Structures are given as C-alpha cells and as structure tokens.
Amino acid sequence: MAIRTHPRLLDYMRLNSGAMKLIVEQASDVRAARHALEDARQRIFNIPHPDEPTGPYASWISDVEEGPGGFSITIDMADAEVYPGVLEEAVAQVVDALEDAGLKEATISFPDDLRQRVGEAIKTGLVPRELHHELMNRIARGERPAAVAAWLAAESEARDSAAYDSTNEGRHASDKDNDAEWAGGYAVLLAIETIAVNARKAGLTDSETLARILSYVDTCKDAFDALP
Numbered sequence: 001m002a003i004r005t006h007p008r009l010l011d012y013m014r015l016n017s018g019a020m021k022l023i024v025e026q027a028s029d030v031r032a033a034r035h036a037l038e039d040a041r042q043r044i045f046n047i048p049h050p051d052e053p054t055g056p057y058a059s060w061i062s063d064v065e066e067g068p069g070g071f072s073i074t075i076d077m078a079d080a081e082v083y084p085g086v087l088e089e090a091v092a093q094v095v096d097a098l099e100d101a102g103l104k105e106a107t108i109s110f111p112d113d114l115r116q117r118v119g120e121a122i123k124t125g126l127v128p129r130e131l132h133h134e135l136m137n138r139i140a141r142g143e144r145p146a147a148v149a150a151w152l153a154a155e156s157e158a159r160d161s162a163a164y165d166s167t168n169e170g171r172h173a174s175d176k177d178n179d180a181e182w183a184g185g186y187a188v189l190l191a192i193e194t195i196a197v198n199a200r201k202a203g204l205t206d207s208e209t210l211a212r213i214l215s216y217v218d219t220c221k222d223a224f225d226a227l228p
Contacts, residue, residue: 003098004108005091013087013110018078021111022094025070028105036101037064037071043093044075050083057086069109 006012013020027033041061062074080086091108098106099180 002105003095003103004105004107005095009091009108009110010087011038011219013090014081016110017080017087018076019074020077020090021072021074023067023072023109023111024094024098025109026096026105027070029101030071032101032103033073033098034064034066035095036097036103037073039101040094040097041073043097044077044090047086047089047093050086056135058090065154067172111180 009022024033024037043066045056045058047057049055056082058075058077060076065072065074075090077086077090080090094108098108140226
C-alpha cells in the first residue's frame, strides 16, 4: 500500500496547467484525505514562480471539493509545463501532505475528459460503435495520445477511401444515404484533431507529424462540408 499517482497525471497537467483538477481517490481514510488536500493546497501556494521567486506560481487554487470520485482541488499554474520541475513539485507536495496526514493508501488522479467526451458521443450515435470500443480500450490502457491519433487517422483514412472519389471533391462514391456513418466519421475527425494537438503540446509527437495529421483532417472536413 502506498500513495500512488495516475501514470498519465503529469501528461494531463502539462496539457491543462491553467486549470488542473487533482483528485484524491481510494483513500484509506476519507476524513484525513480531505484535511491533507487542504494542507496540500497551501503547500502548492508556497511553490515560487521561477521568474518571480518572491511570489507564488499558482495564481488560484480552489477550495477542496467533494465529488463522486473523491476530494479534489483545481489549480491555475498556467504555462508551468514550460519550467522544469514545477509540476513535479506540485505533485510531490500533494503526496507529502497525504503521507504526513498518515494515509496508508490513496491515488492522485484527474478527470478523464476524453473518455467522458467519447462516452457521450457514442450515446448520441456520433461515433461508430466499433471505433468507440477500440478507442476506449486504447485510452484505458493509457496509450499515448500520439499513438491513438495515428491509429484513428489510419482507421478513418481506410474507411474514407471508399467514400470519396479520387479528386477529393467530397462526392460520396458509395452508400450515399448512410448519414449516421458520415456523422460518425466527422466526429472521429474532430477526435483526431483534438488528440493530435494535445499530443503535440505534451511533447509526445513532433510538429511534422502534427501538421500531416491536421492536413489530412482538414481535407476530410472540407469534403464533409461539401456534401449536399
């Protein structure tokens, strides 16, 4: 038993440094967890800004909030990913606060917004079920966003190859009336775009790969928009 952090916690923090929501889950002592997070809040406020050592880096930290997953705080440390060690120090302060409070077990995690967005999309029929199932499995395994984006791009490209004519003018070559499939394809394109951009921000892919994926997405979007 120990204080654990979600394996993708720092990736999440780098992508959301202006509004990081840290959640303490599976705490061995719920009351102690709340007090520990209140202590962690002050400890994080004590982390100085590298460019202004006399002032705190965090411009705002919410009060401790209780939710279905556990207790949480939301932190504004915008652009902290630019400064080596700052986000790591914030995590260390939460870990230290939990340990000092005597907790034997807890997990520091974050809201999985991508999982939630995809879940909502499948409920409304915007993402094809077979793509949704595989996408959720890849996310659950903690697969890197760059790898997920590459898979989505290949999958979508394979599906679209039968749907566009060779001039890419947006004319449906087969199954013209399958509106649900096309709506799902567009939703997948939006997912590709979001994941690819976030992967680049996190340093998980390079600019050339990002540009190639976004160029492909834009071409497909234009074709979708041209449909009658």
